[in-house]
Amino acid sequence: MTDLNNLTISDARDKLRSRDISAVELAEACNKAAAGSDALNAYCLKTPDLALEMAAAADLRIAAGDAPDMCGIPLGIKDLFCTKGVTTQAASKILTGFVPEYESTVTSKLWDAGAVMVGKLNMDEFAMGSSNETSTYGSVVSPWKSNGSNAELTPGGSSGGSAAAVSADLCLAATGTDTGGSIRQPAAFTGIVGLKPTYGRVSRWGVVAFASSLDQAGPMTKTVRDAAIFLQAISGHDAKDSTSADIAVPDFEAALIGDIRGKKIAIPKEYRQDGMPTEIEKLWNDGADMLRDAGAEIVDISLPHTKYALPAYYVLAPAEASSNLARYDGVRYGLRAKLQAGEGINEMYARTRAEGFGPEVRKRLMVGAYVLSAGFYDAYYRRAQRIRTLIKQDFENVFADGVDAILTPATPTAAFGLGEMAQLDPIEMYLNDVFTVTVNLAGLPAISVPAGMTDAGLPLGLQLIGKPWDEGDLLNTAYAMELCAGFVSKAPKWW
Amino acid sequence: MSIDKDTARRAAHLARIEVAEDELEKLAGELSGILDFMEQLNEVDVSGVEPMTSVTPMRLKRRKDVVNDGGQQAKILSNAPDAREGFFAVPKVVE
Numbered sequence: 214m215t216d217l218n219n220l221t222i223s224d225a226r227d228k229l230r231s232r233d234i235s236a237v238e239l240a241e242a243c244n245k246a247a248a249g250s251d252a253l254n255a256y257c258l259k260t261p262d263l264a265l266e267m268a269a270a271a272d273l274r275i276a277a278g279d280a281p282d283m284c285g286i287p288l289g290i291k292d293l294f295c296t297k298g299v300t301t302q303a304a305s306k307i308l309t310g311f312v313p314e315y316e317s318t319v320t321s322k323l324w325d326a327g328a329v330m331v332g333k334l335n336m337d338e339f340a341m342g343s344s345n346e347t348s349t350y351g352s353v354v355s356p357w358k359s360n361g362s363n364a365e366l367t368p369g370g371s372s373g374g375s376a377a378a379v380s381a382d383l384c385l386a387a388t389g390t391d392t393g394g395s396i397r398q399p400a401a402f403t404g405i406v407g408l409k410p411t412y413g414r415v416s417r418w419g420v421v422a423f424a425s426s427l428d429q430a431g432p433m434t435k436t437v438r439d440a441a442i443f444l445q446a447i448s449g450h451d452a453k454d455s456t457s458a459d460i461a462v463p464d465f466e467a468a469l470i471g472d473i474r475g476k477k478i479a480i481p482k483e484y485r486q487d488g489m490p491t492e493i494e495k496l497w498n499d500g501a502d503m504l505r506d507a508g509a510e511i512v513d514i515s516l517p518h519t520k521y522a523l524p525a526y527y528v529l530a531p532a533e534a535s536s537n538l539a540r541y542d543g544v545r546y547g548l549r550a551k552l553q554a555g556e557g558i559n560e561m562y563a564r565t566r567a568e569g570f571g572p573e574v575r576k577r578l579m580v581g582a583y584v585l586s587a588g589f590y591d592a593y594y595r596r597a598q599r600i601r602t603l604i605k606q607d608f609e610n611v612f613a614d615g616v617d618a619i620l621t622p623a624t625p626t627a628a629f630g631l632g633e634m635a636q637l638d639p640i641e642m643y644l645n646d647v648f649t650v651t652v653n654l655a656g657l658p659a660i661s662v663p664a665g666m667t668d669a670g671l672p673l674g675l676q677l678i679g680k681p682w683d684e685g686d687l688l689n690t691a692y693a694m695e696l697c698a699g700f701v702s703k704a705p706k707w708w
Numbered sequence: 709m710s711i712d713k714d715t716a717r718r719a720a721h722l723a724r725i726e727v728a729e730d731e732l733e734k735l736a737g738e739l740s741g742i743l744d745f746m747e748q749l750n751e752v753d754v755s756g757v758e759p760m761t762s763v764t765p766m767r768l769k770r771r772k773d774v775v776n777d778g779g780q781q782a783k784i785l786s787n788a789p790d791a792r793e794g795f796f797a798v799p800k801v802v803e
Binding site for chain 2 (some may be wrong): 310311312314411412413426452455456458459518520521523524525527528535539542543544545546547548549552556557558560561562563564566567570575576578579580581582583584586593595596597598599600601602603605638639640643656681
């Protein structure tokens with residue numbers, strides 16, 4: 214019999230309902246797996262007692278026949294989500310010891326549905342990073358290794374703890390957040406499914422803000438079906454987030470029929486870059502073949518402003534971050550720097566922020582303050598907002614032409630070694646987001662599905678981009694691709 | 709290089725982040741690298757294009773202008789590095 218922590222959400226749900234297993238047994242298995250996972254550094258805080266308590270309550274609900282799909286399902290929660298009474302730091306030193314007095318809407322919905330918290334998951338500081346190396350808790354180590362190598366690899370970022378935990382079966386699924394690719398890139402690097410919903414589908418309330426017009430929470434799961442079940446539980450309008458949309462939430466799992474005959478799937482030529490590794494190019498071609506074999510029509514399209522997405526993002530995201538992170542000033546929560554005699558409140562602000570934020574966050578906040586400053590606002594921020602309009606129009610045009618989904622690689626490469634990016638220009642690091650960031654700028658839903666392996670034995674993911682509010686159709690296409698790809702590999706356990 | 713040492717000092721001040729004088733040169737180099745990357749945005753003709761200010765075009769919801777929350781002083785202060793007598797305490801501001 215497989216260990217219970219290896220189960221998917223859908224399998225666990227069925228076994229819980231048929232009383233083959235109990236939620237407490239399931240939580241115990243995940244607690245045990247989490248306890249033995251310190252070499253991965255995926256959990257920044259484990260909550261085993263809370264997990265057992267929540268699981269016992271879930272068992273009562275299941276026995277009473279009142280069990281939503283997520284009831285009794287053990288989850289890891291990215292440290293960006295405020296959890297009442299449980300330390301939440303966004304992996305930053307500046308929030309040292311912060312214990313929220315409130316619960317984020319996403320986690321509230323999960324707990325209301327009976328889900329169980331195994332712990333909080335490591336991430337890049339304030340979700341700024343693509344390798345999970347900017348965390349105050351230290352880097353997350355991927356469960357995956359290249360064939361014949363013992364070098365530690367990145368799980369990706371910023372939701373690197375979430376990706377490592379799901380991939381290594383340290384929980385059944387995890388929450389992630391995606392501002393420029395932070396769900397999809399780590400999902401691709403670790404061989405799991407990551408879904409960024411349409412902007413506004415999921416409430417941002419209680420999620421520590423990075424760039425509010427780009428941030429969106431979503432599921433990181435072992436299968437597409439699990440992503441559908443998970444998304445169902447966290448979607449919907451929330452009066453506490455004025456950007457959450459008051460739009461009906463369809464039954465996402467019911468959309469998984471696996472039939473994509475007649476669907477029009479587009480390949481954008483601008484994503485075919487010079488110097489693209491042949492493994493990525495092959496994966497992409499294979500993905501198109503799979504969808505074609507499943508009855509879809511593959512068409513070539515152009516998204517002409519693609520190359521400007523990354524520079525526009527690196528204006529807009531730091532600008533919004535500089536505004537959002539102004540609240541960390543040493544007054545209301547977290548760290549306050551020590552002052553010398555004669556120093557006052559201005560030194561307190563500037564030193565608290567210098568000591569509390571890591572180098573990547575500091576750099577982005579300075580870039581953000583600069584592009585918003587008098588004399589540069591129009592040249593940088595305003596211009597980037599206009600280009601954002603053009604990028605969104607590119608997508609609107611192809612969807613208006615009848616395209617149902619767009620297929621791209623999720624990442625430009627497979628996972629790289631921890632420490633490798635430090636040798637490079639920061640722009641090289643930002644290029645990790647090149648295939649994912651357009652989606653955030655346009656507010657679209659997109660999913661990363663594990664679809665292949667490199668010769669070195671590392672997972673690769675394909676991304677499908679869908680129409681706004683049509684996650685059901687997107688999930689169904691992803692489901693068809695998942696069935697064709699038949700990706701089942703797991704990292705051999707070494708930790 | 710688009711950012712000199714003085715501009716780097718100004719960016720740090722605007723972000724309220726203390727940077728030692730001998731680190732400004734390096735910071736200027738890093739910021740320049742990022743801002744140079746953004747320069748390619750100038751290739752795009754944006755005349756007549758509206759800036760995107762709302763990801764999803766929708767009207768903000770309205771609610772009744774009434775008190776619907778409050779009375780949470782202790783909770784609000786519970787994470788403060790220094791709270792006294794029901795207030796956040798900070799170093800003296802007025803000389």
